[in-house]
Amino acid sequence: MSEAGSTTSRRGLDRAGIARAVARDIPRGSYVNLGIGLPTTVSAYLRPQDEVTLHTENGMLGMGPEATGDDVDPDLINAGKVPVTELPGASYFHHADSFAMMRGGHLDVCVLGAYQVSVAGDLANWHTGRAQDIPAVGGAMDLAIGAKQTFVMMTLLDRQGHAKLVQACTYPLTGVGCVRRVYTDLAVFVLAGDAQAPTVTVTAAFDATVEELRELTGLSLLDGTGS
Amino acid sequence: MSEAGSTTSRRGLDRAGIARAVARDIPRGSYVNLGIGLPTTVSAYLRPQDEVTLHTENGMLGMGPEATGDDVDPDLINAGKVPVTELPGASYFHHADSFAMMRGGHLDVCVLGAYQVSVAGDLANWHTGRAQDIPAVGGAMDLAIGAKQTFVMMTLLDRQGHAKLVQACTYPLTGVGCVRRVYTDLAVFVLAGDAQAPTVTVTAAFDATVEELRELTGLSLLDGTGS
């Protein structure tokens, strides 16, 4: 990976590298919702020939890139409230129709950030649980359970060095058993099985061995890297 | 009433007379749904200055009169599948939005035909209950319970001479406790009270006395005719 080890102090993928890895796994022709924050950066790596249509839950399909200059229209923003543009063949709809689209299972892929993901696919990404923090959920709970596949993008370790892929989430949950794939700086994980017998397979590792990943996470990881 | 006794063999109002009586009681500016059959005829007696907007449950507000000649468009029909016209300021919407409008209590008045109406306002108008008859309900059950006020138009007596305003319906119900006013050839009835203590008040009588109406129906009718 060209982005791996691009700085001497870092190992694994940088943010752009993670975004590129996610973009590569989005099937051609998909309808996709990219969550606010890190997931938004995936759009930069989707090529026109991928024919991916972006949904923004505030009421639009066919969202284009961020707007600049005269293209900025305060009435045309994404879910992060950033001015965006409209592609040919776009459509607008109200919030109930927009969330019906999401909750009804019509989006192929949703990409979200996370505080933690459990081996059973539980997602925690909306609330630290700390009393002094003001909770805000937005569309996270709908996105987590609504898409055909939910991908998570995050660093594997938090600032204290603790793995964010865990046996069981300690942060308040966003959704139960909803995450299918986890893209991190050090590896891509595919979650399968069911709540009683979940499995986690490493399908790609970046500057790390599966054995190292087992140590970092303390989890029984299956090796699907083919190495 | 000019229409009363217009033929020597008939007493009370004719169909046009009943329609006119209903039209007079629809408040200015109302949004109204007229059921198929007899209720449809009410539209002929609504004047432009009444500013009544007609809803048809197959997806339109602002329905105009029946279409003729070149105005006939098979894509523009009413709930009875009769080609109609569009008035300025009309709008089209799909079936779920149309029934949401009705079921959400946004229509001011709905006018329906009936086999029977009970003193508690129960309505029977969709099914004879006879085994050989194919049942068909259409939007009747939604209309009955959805509008702010449901009016019924019918002859007071059936062909066998039995009153159709009854203590309790014997036909299968369309809705429970939903009818507010009953317009018939012989009288107008206002239903009030609740299921435990319903009251029926005669507010207008046509070629009939309240005492005669009591005999015809076998019901304890209050006299509100002011006569």
Next chain:
Amino acid sequence: MVAFVTSPFDAVAGIPDGATVMIGGFGEAGQPVALIEALLEHGARDLVVVNNNAGSAEVGLALLIAADRVRKVVCSFPRQSDSWHFDEKYRAGTIELELVPQGNLAERIRAAGAGIGAFYTPTGYGTLLAAGKETREIDGRHHVLEHPLRADFALIRAHLADERGNLTYRRTARNFGPIMATAATTTIAEVTRVVPAGGIDPENVVTPGIYVDRVVAVEPASGARDAARHGRGAAT
């Protein structure tokens, strides 16, 4: 992604025996006559058909019923003056009927598309059509629990499609098309015309392309074509 096909026959390819098929239209307005004729030609049997009606005269759904392709009809208003094919099969006991109040039909279809597990509605409470259904009093009003209505395929008639599969409709022919498109695994639309992406103002799209799988252009609108033989049944 939406596929554009050149014939109604190709459009209905792969509809298997036993499929649940939603068919748009309220009477003939919005009825996808070309797709129904193709389905007739195609030969699938034992179908469960969801439509507001049960066919009329000698067109569209009525012909599918006449040819004994339909095992069951889910509808609100089967009885029309010209629904003789359905009437005959029903009286002979060779077709099943699930009668659903029209608003519940629409809301159940919408619920399927919107991911709603079930909903409480006052419609039908205390009637035969709610017999045996779970009820609940909410804020002093009686409600009936109703469940989503899904389909394997939806056949609908729209007006314009753009290259992304976005659809518009004409007047009251809109009726069930937009909600059926959301409730089926595969949605197939016959349209009057296909325009380039951007040929429909994004503000005026009624069915976003995400809900549309196959599009076939058939001109002229079946409604217009059949205007001459358009009856006026006493029906809702």
Next chain:
Amino acid sequence: MVAFVTSPFDAVAGIPDGATVMIGGFGEAGQPVALIEALLEHGARDLVVVNNNAGSAEVGLALLIAADRVRKVVCSFPRQSDSWHFDEKYRAGTIELELVPQGNLAERIRAAGAGIGAFYTPTGYGTLLAAGKETREIDGRHHVLEHPLRADFALIRAHLADERGNLTYRRTARNFGPIMATAATTTIAEVTRVVPAGGIDPENVVTPGIYVDRVVAVEPASGARDAARHGRGAAT
């Protein structure tokens, strides 16, 4: 019937202390800034406000909160980089918060307008936001029972109104306006322009006039007016 008034102050007349007021908008897109400013001037207190957010910077809803007019906010995303007025009241314990997942917020508003008594949704199952709520397994999936969300007044921002009260919106400023209009006893719309009946193509009406009680034209669109100070909070 819709009433056309000449000032935002007249438009919000009669909103009493303690009213539940839905306010359209997602961030500033679709936020009825002129109506909110009029409500501020008008003086109603102890309001329950339903909005996606809890105000940002020094505009609209944020000012209503700053002026201690709001007892409770029902919203999905109160925390923004510039939601300092809400943050301060929340931390001081002088404002209540009912946090609702955004899809549940939209669907509950729609349910109120559509006469749905309650509905089951998978959203939020197993989370703090469903704590204490009734649940049910339907087709092997866990659901939470959610109830309609109604209001006494809805204040919304639309684009065009015609003389019958039909409304259109601009781009993503559509957001909550159409559903809030259906869920309030009295719906008040600020619009950019009023056109004659027929000035909006009946195919393109987004909110039919039946849902609109009062209209006031305010130019230019508040969104455009405020474009200069438009921040980019990390928020949904």
